[in-house]
Amino acid sequence: MARYDRAITVFSPDGHLFQVEYALEAVRKGNAAVGVRGTDTIVLGVEKKSAAKLQDSRSVRKIVNLDNHIALACAGLKADARVLINKARIECQSHRLTVEDPVTVEYITRYIAGLQQKYTQSGGVRPFGLSTLIVGFDPYTGVPSLYQTDPSGTFSAWKANATGRNSNSMREFLEKNYKETSGQETVKLTIRALLEVVESGGKNIEIAVMTREHGLRQLDEAEIDAIVADIEAEKAAAEAAKKGPPKET
């Protein structure tokens, strides 16, 4: 197989683009990221690896705004993310300039996915090593959306999805527990999904909530800790209820 992964423009005999698959591996090594779509709220959550003592954690923002009504979280090579995010931000303003309309979530997702695809079909370049979760509200209908892109350039819409490390466990959890939620319930569901694979505590989780009226809001550590405590309490209560009242012997 070594002959077929040198330049990504080359297909392997069994139809693989190895560079793209290796890029997906890079994503799988990246930090966990999860997104959940509610009826009026969309929540993005990202695992925060414990910050080095001397590092200013505020300079490492993992959930970013692309426009007033669109946000993005990603898993994989963060330096590649910077390039994509920059291009996407320019496209958001460029769209507003030429058609006097904010972008729809689908448009900007298609744009980012298109960029990622371009780098799988060019000479001398490697694919972007990241998958993105893009959330936002349609500027006119107000409908919330969640999309995911990956290094191959494919994209699709989701009700809830996860990417990065242990994404399979998170996705399984979401498949089992997803239901239409709104407001704080959506936040809780997101945190519960993240807690499946991340050490609990506000220090290790970054959460951002997007609403139609207020745009993107990053939750601070205290808020996250409070919700985590709520979740633990609910879990304990559920455990106790399961054990049931002591059987009469």
Next chain:
Amino acid sequence: MECVFGLVGNGFALVVADTSAVSSILVHKSNEDKIMILDSHKLMGTSGEHGDRVQFTEYIQKNVALYQFRNGIPLTTAATANFTRNELATALRKNPYSVNVLLAGYDKETGPSLYYIDYIATFHKIEKGAFGYGSYFSLSMMDRLYHSGMSLEEAVDLVDKCILEIRTRLVVAPPNFVIKIVDKDGAREYAWRESIKDAGVSSA
């Protein structure tokens, strides 16, 4: 005969512009807004070629927004003014914009400020300024009556005096004006001064 003028007061800046869109002897409309709100705390009053004016101001507005998304904080008024000047200067000897700009903004650290940027990229930071034929009258009125640190009432009174002077003395004076203000609470429309309301459809 486009008139744009502005001044800095105590904790605020005002920009005033006429609202007529004219093509040779035809008035297209009398309620054209020539003062673009760039972001929460910046205003740009412009005069000049209509196409250039719209294209240029929208371009500046979108770049101001992009900066904020990229860097997480808004551009200062001074930086915006310098960026605007630079764009005009770069285009000047290739493909010039025929646009004169009065840029007003409020920064938390430095308070209100006003910048005069004309179509050949002249750049001045000023307390009061004006463009167009109207400037002969408004600038003279402001020279006589302006003092620094005016209150809002005093400043609006001065603006009204300037508008009256323009209406009285300029041969094809524009009928309507819009006044916009920027202060710590943001950039917003303050008032209109209309002497002709666009006529509605006459009844059959």
